[in-house]
Each structure stands twice: as C-alpha cells, then as structure tokens.
Amino acid sequence: MTSTHSPTGIERFIKPHLTIFTGYAPPKPATTEKGKTGAPVRPMIKLNANENPYGCSPRVLQALAACDSLNRYPDANQTELRHYLEEYTGVGAEHIVATCGGGEVIDLILELFVNPGDEVINCEPTFDYFRFKAQVCGNISKEVLRDKNFAISVNAVKAAISERTKLIIINTPNNPTGNTTPQKDILELVDTGLPVLVDEAYYEFCGETVAPLVSQYENLMVLRTFSKWAGLAGMRIGYGIFPSIIADYLLKIKAPFNTSAAALIAVRESVADRDYLMDKVKTMIAERERLFGELSQLKFIKPWPSKANYILCSVPSGSAGKIQQELEERGILIRIYYTQLLRDYIRTSLGKPEENDALIKALKEIGEEIVC
Numbered sequence: 236m237t238s239t240h241s242p243t244g245i246e247r248f249i250k251p252h253l254t255i256f257t258g259y260a261p262p263k264p265a266t267t268e269k270g271k272t273g274a275p276v277r278p279m280i281k282l283n284a285n286e287n288p289y290g291c292s293p294r295v296l297q298a299l300a301a302c303d304s305l306n307r308y309p310d311a312n313q314t315e316l317r318h319y320l321e322e323y324t325g326v327g328a329e330h331i332v333a334t335c336g337g338g339e340v341i342d343l344i345l346e347l348f349v350n351p352g353d354e355v356i357n358c359e360p361t362f363d364y365f366r367f368k369a370q371v372c373g374n375i376s377k378e379v380l381r382d383k384n385f386a387i388s389v390n391a392v393k394a395a396i397s398e399r400t401k402l403i404i405i406n407t408p409n410n411p412t413g414n415t416t417p418q419k420d421i422l423e424l425v426d427t428g429l430p431v432l433v434d435e436a437y438y439e440f441c442g443e444t445v446a447p448l449v450s451q452y453e454n455l456m457v458l459r460t461f462s463k464w465a466g467l468a469g470m471r472i473g474y475g476i477f478p479s480i481i482a483d484y485l486l487k488i489k490a491p492f493n494t495s496a497a498a499l500i501a502v503r504e505s506v507a508d509r510d511y512l513m514d515k516v517k518t519m520i521a522e523r524e525r526l527f528g529e530l531s532q533l534k535f536i537k538p539w540p541s542k543a544n545y546i547l548c549s550v551p552s553g554s555a556g557k558i559q560q561e562l563e564e565r566g567i568l569i570r571i572y573y574t575q576l577l578r579d580y581i582r583t584s585l586g587k588p589e590e591n592d593a594l595i596k597a598l599k600e601i602g603e604e605i606v607c
C-alpha cells in the first residue's frame with residue numbers, strides 16, 4: 236500500500252497505513268434495512284451472514300436468565316471454560332484458548348507471529364477478515380489464487396512463500412466458496428514448517444477436521460466458533476486449538492477478560508445440549524441439499540456445492556448487485572461482494588425451510604425479469 240494521501244491535523248498522528256485503509260464490508264444488520272431501503276416493514280429474511288436461523292439452545296437462555304453473577308469478572312485463565320471446550324472437542328484443555336468469537340483467534344495469531352511488513356498467505360477468494368486484519372496490523376496479505384473449482388494449489392502456495400512469510404491461513408470449508416481442503420494438502424503445507432492456521436468455523440456442517448492432529452505438530456493451529464452450529468453469533472465466543480506451547484503464549488498475550496461470564500454459561504449449556512443443536516445442524520444440511528437442487532433449476536445463476544451453511548452462486552449475466560437489490564425489496568438479505576474476484580457472485584446462508592422457499596420464489600420472479 237503506497238500512500239498519496241497527506242494527512243493534516245490529528246490524522247498526522249495516525250499510523251500511515253491506516254489513513255489509506257479501506258476497511259471491511261460487514262453484512263448489513265436486518266434492523267437498519269427496514270425503513271432505509273423502502274422494503275416493507277416486516278421482519279427481513281436474513282441470509283447474509285451465515286447465522287443459525289434456529290437460534291441457540293433454549294437451555295442457554297434459561298441459564299442466562301437465572302445467572303446472578305454478571306457483576307463479577309470471568310476467570311482470565313478460562314479454566315472452567317476450557318474444561319467444557321475439552322469435553323466438546325476431545326482435545327486436552329492445555330491445547331485450547333477461548334476467544335471473543337473465532338475472529339479473535341486470527342487477531343491473536345497475527346499478534347504472536349507476524350510483524351508489520353511480514354506476509355500472510357491467503358488463498359483467495361476467501362473470508363475477507365483475513366486480509367482485513369492483516370492489513371490493519373500493517374502486514375501484507377499475499378493472495379494466492381484458488382483454481383477454477385476453488386481448490387487450493389499446494390504448489391502455488393509453496394511458490395508464494397518468501398523469507399517474509401510468517402503465516403499461512405486455510406479456511407475449510409472455505410467461506411464463501413463452500414468447498415473443503417483435503418487433509419493431505421493441509422499437511423503438505425504444515426510440512427513447510429511455517430505456522431499454519433486452519434479456520435474450521437463451519438466444521439460442524441462438514442465433519443472434517445485436523446484438530447486431533449494438533450498435538451503432533453508444532454505449527455498446526457485450528458480456529459473454531461460457537462457462532463454457527465450453536466447459534467451464538469451475537470454472544471461472540473470462539474476458540475482455538477493449538478500446540479500447547481502456542482496456547483501458553485496466547486494465554487499470556489490475550490486481553491485478560493476477552494470472553495464474558497455470559498459466554499461461559501452459553502458454552503456450558505450448548506455443550507450439554509449438543510444433541511439438540513446437532514439435530515438442527517442436520518436439518519440445515521438437509522436444507523442445503525434441497526436448496527442446492529432448487530437453485531440448480533434456475534437459468535440465471537449457478538450454485539456451487541457447499542459443505543457449510545451457505546451456498547455461493549455465480550451470476551454469469553453479471554448482475555449480482557441487481558439480484559441483491561431485488562431480493563432486498565422483497566424483504567430478503569443476501570451477500571454480495573465488492574472484490575474483483577467475487578464481483579459476479581451472490582451468497583445465501585441457509586434459512587429455515589420456509590425462508591429458503593421464500594428465497595426461491597423471489598429468485599424465480601427476479602429471473603423472469605432478468606431473462607425478459
């Protein structure tokens with residue numbers, strides 16, 4: 236990033252790379268969309284942030300309502316919380332650090348390993364937070380392109396490694412493309428010896444994981460979250476699984492109270508109620524296959540197979556923005572992208588069956604307009 240911007244006043248004191256930074260484009264919240272877009276005032280169908288339409292376990296809500304200790308700080312060492320995460324993952328607590336959403340795993344790993352000016356390899360297109368956070372930290376996000384089916388080329392990643400490379404991030408299933416990366420490819424990159432972060436935010440929707448291998452490698456790390464499978468996106472609770480030496484460092488550098496007392500309760504109850512939650516995940520997986528079939532029937536978009544809780548569709552006619560706008564006017568929010576690589580794509584999260592039906596109905600109407 237070279238700057239032509241010459242800040243004056245207080246901006247002179249802002250780190251130069253941040254004065255030219257363009258930021259992150261988050262999904263729109265449903266509430267502000269109502270009056271603003273002219274969409275009818277009714278609940279929007281929110282399919283733009285890969286959230287869980289069924290919400291969290293009812294046990295979480297009951298336990299939070301009964302909690303009388305929110306005046307106390309949580310345990311900075313997360314002893315009880317990590318115990319529940321050990322119970323859930325089957326990986327020893329000494330490998331686990333809980334975070335304020337999975338996003339904080341990325342923040343902490345960048346803080347631990349990557350100096351300003353160092354490179355982080357991202358396999359694009361992928362979750363834009365990786366690029367965003369690397370750039371906020373003054374790191375270089377080095378883009379390695381996926382192939383035409385969005386698979387990672389291990390050779391291309393290896394070829395991109397330089398002496399400034401400090402981290403390789405692999406998201407599997409990848410957001411937004413929905414495909415997974417085979418374990419053998421991940422391990423080939425781990426064999427480079429560089430720190431490798433495997434983002435498994437959508438693990439519960441695909442069942443593939445490298446978490447049990449973390450204790451065998453000194454440089455393999457896994458990101459997980461309760462935002463998706465457990466319906467706790469608003470609670471902000473995630474965790475990482477690390478070699479124990481890295482976990483110890485992260486416990487030292489994280490903010491002391493990075494996760495809340497409420498999140499501890501939410502994790503405890505979600506883990507206790509995991510059968511209920513995984514039943515909902517199963518329902519979403521069935522919906523994913525049904526929705527994929529329905530989307531495949533539409534002539535103006537092409538869905539990509541997904542192992543997560545969303546489906547990416549290419550829009551060969553190049554009118555992703557128009558589709559988004561038309562859906563919004565019908566009360567449905569989906570995701571579009573502003574990066575060149577994903578300009579002609581839309582992504583929809585899985586809703587409840589009736590929400591997916593509404594999406595299909597609206598797309599059929601829009602398709603007729605676009606085709607005519």
Ligand SMILES: Cc1ncc(COP(=O)(O)O)c(C=O)c1O
Nearest residue numbers: 336337338362410436460462473
């Ligand atoms: C690939 C990926 N990783 C990490 C996250 C972070 O999730 P959270 O911070 O809500 O745990 C997301 C959220 O959408 C994601 O898509």
